[in-house]
Amino acid sequence: MANITWKPEGRSDVVAEVRDGCTLMEAAVAHSVPGIFGDCGGALACATCHVVVAEEWLAATGRPGPDEDEILDMVEAGRRPNSRLSCQIRAHADLDGLVLHVPVSPA
Numbered sequence: 188m189a190n191i192t193w194k195p196e197g198r199s200d201v202v203a204e205v206r207d208g209c210t211l212m213e214a215a216v217a218h219s220v221p222g223i224f225g226d227c228g229g230a231l232a233c234a235t236c237h238v239v240v241a242e243e244w245l246a247a248t249g250r251p252g253p254d255e256d257e258i259l260d261m262v263e264a265g266r267r268p269n270s271r272l273s274c275q276i277r278a279h280a281d282l283d284g285l286v287l288h289v290p291v292s293p294a
């Protein structure tokens with residue numbers, strides 16, 4: 188299990204315990220995190236699961252692979268240096284305490 192905090196811009200934080208192996212997109216959708224939709228179900232096709240990893244957690248979450256890297260260029264809110272697609276991050280004990288910022292797309 189890992190305790191995860193999502194910080195959607197301009198909205199209240201969402202905190203949840205996420206079981207090992209569950210993607211952080213699935214967990215976000217299950218907990219109605221604003222700004223995360225997971226439209227493609229984790230198939231790396233929609234970029235609606237965009238999060239920005241807090242600086243201190245970059246080593247634990249790792250960097251995007253080549254396919255994810257390509258899709259990240261499609262994110263509506265604009266890619267940032269620590270951007271990841273949360274469907275590509277699976278919960279595990281080493282991520283306990285992880286903080287993810289959730290950019291909100293311009294209207």
Ligand code: FES
Pocket residue numbers: 212224225226227228229230231232233234235236258272273274275
């Ligand atoms: S859920 Fe579609 S790219 Fe992550």
